[in-house]
Amino acid sequence: MPERILIIGGGFGGLACAQELGGTDCSVTVIDRRNHNLFQPLLYQVATAALSPADIAEPIRKTLGRHRNINMIMAEVVGIDTDRQQVLLDGGERVDYDRLVIATGSEYNYFGKDGWRANAPGMKTIHEARQIRQRLLSSFEKAERAHDEQEKRNLLTYVVIGGGPTGVEIAGAISELGRFMINRDFRHIQPDQFKVILIEAGPRILAAFPEKLIDYARHYLEKIGVEVRTGERVLDVTSDGVTVGSEFIRTGCIVWGAGVKASPAHRWLGLDAVPGGRIPVDDQLRVVGHQNIFALGDTADFKGTDGKPLPGLAQVAKQQGIYLGRYLKGGDANPAGFAFRNRGNTAVIGRNAAIFDFGKWTLKGRTAWLLWAFVHVYLLINFEKRILVSIQWIWRYLTRQRSARLIEEGSIRETDVTASSIIYSVTGPGGDR
Known part of the structure; x- marks a missing residue:
């Protein structure tokens, strides 16, 4: 009987492990609550209408389908029975394993204020990105129709909470999108009514980067109209806006990027006290x-x-x-253990502007932006996605147009993603391709 290897999670790590095990004598099963792999670093471009969801996602079955020894189950894992070596699913089923790989990723940390999630979505799923896009684009349409000056300003104020790479990237993208649309496509709103506010509780944005790169990023954000506020803590989030200190800021859209925590997988193993929810290995x-x-x-x-x-x-x-897949099949993994090779930490700030930190040396500006684009295209799941995204980026760079500026009529449902392909159904016209 072949060894049964069970992988929970179809993200970067889980898929890389499964692909290494493809074509071996092992029986591999991948379990994920979604049917698709998602390139999360580019979700902010879905949220700001630069890309469509199908450009950065692919069904897991399509990715792994060529390997006959790999199966996929779309289900929610709710527990692990380590004594019986079984994984428990939400429908009551149990899946046996000989060896188990937990690759469930992370989720946004609302620091005990989970009620804020509905009004300040993060950037972890297609549903959240499309929800942000819906609110963002709708606010421009509402402002175009509004007659009161203050109402226009409120609708055209956007707050991004968290000054890490995700927060910086989406704040810059919203600013560039908004100013282009107002100048070109709208007739009754003006650029001076538009505002993007980036709020960071710590003393610096992009705290993991060197000081000179932080200064460059902050200067560029302010140059393109982003108001950067550091050392300020958000006290409350509502459907109308955010409270920062004694100030209430009315907004058209709020985006959360203030930190992440590990998935609840540690609880399945009875590890409730581990820091940050990460499992010791x-x-x-x-x-x-x-x-x-x-x-x-x-x-x-x-x-x-x-x-x-x-x-x-x-x-x-x-x-x-990759390391774990090779280790599990007895291949050429390093017997001394996993060793991380840092390829550099990066964040894109806006058009022709990005930063790279390679440890011993750094890069910023247009060169860093071109390298950022090359790296992110290379990391996409397959050749088709690389070509599609590259063509769209080149066209957008030349024209500044964003092809996914579509507002859906009705609610957005994550369950609209089907198993055979990614299809987005809406209650009216104007869905994604």
Whole structure:
């Protein structure tokens, strides 16, 4: 009987691990609550109408379909029975395993204020990105029809909470999108009525980057009209706006990017007290205390050479997935354990502006922006997506047009994503391609 390897999670790490195990004698099963793999670093471009969801997502079955030894189950995992070596699913089913890989990623941390999620969506799913796009574009249409000056300003005020790479990227993208649309496509709203506010509770935005790159990013954001406010904490979020200190800011759209935490997977193993929800692992990514269970990516508490947990980056998860796949099949994985090779930390600020931190040296400006674009195209799931995104980026650069500026009539439902292909159904015209 072939060894049964079960992988929970179809993100960067889980897919990389599964692909390494493709074509082996193992029986591999991937379980994910969604049927598609999503390139999360470009979700902000879906939210700001630069790309359509299908450009950065692909059905997991399509990705792994050529490997006859790999199966996929679309289901929600609710627990792990380590004694019986079974994973528990939301429908009551149990799936047996010989070795288990936990690659469930992370989710946004609302710091105990989970009620804010409905009014300030993050950037982890297609549903959230499309929800932000819906609110963003709708606010421009409402402002165009409004007769009161203050109402126009309220609708055209956008607040991004969190000054990390995600917050900086979407704040810059909203500013560039808004100013282009107002100048070209609208007749009854003016650029001076438009405002983007980036709020960071800490003393600096992009705290993981060197000071000179932070200064460059802040200066560029302010140059394109983003109001950067550091050292200020959000006290409340409502459907009408946010409270910062004693000030209430009315907004047309709020975006959350203030921090992430690991998925609840640690609770399935009875590890309720682990810092940040990350599961402790050894050098081979094996969960401490469990010989046949492994964890990787944002789920794993793996220490780098500096003694700190590795950051929640796509390159970390992908490298760990490749290593673990080779280790599980007895291939050419490093027997001494996983070693992370840092390819650099990056953030895009806007058109022709990005930053790269490679540790010993840094890069900024147009050159960094071109490198950022090349890296993100390369990391897309397949050749088709790389070509589609590249063509759209070139066209957008030349024309400044954004092809996905569509407002849907009716509600947005994540369950509209089907198993065979990504189809977006709406109650009226104007859906994504």
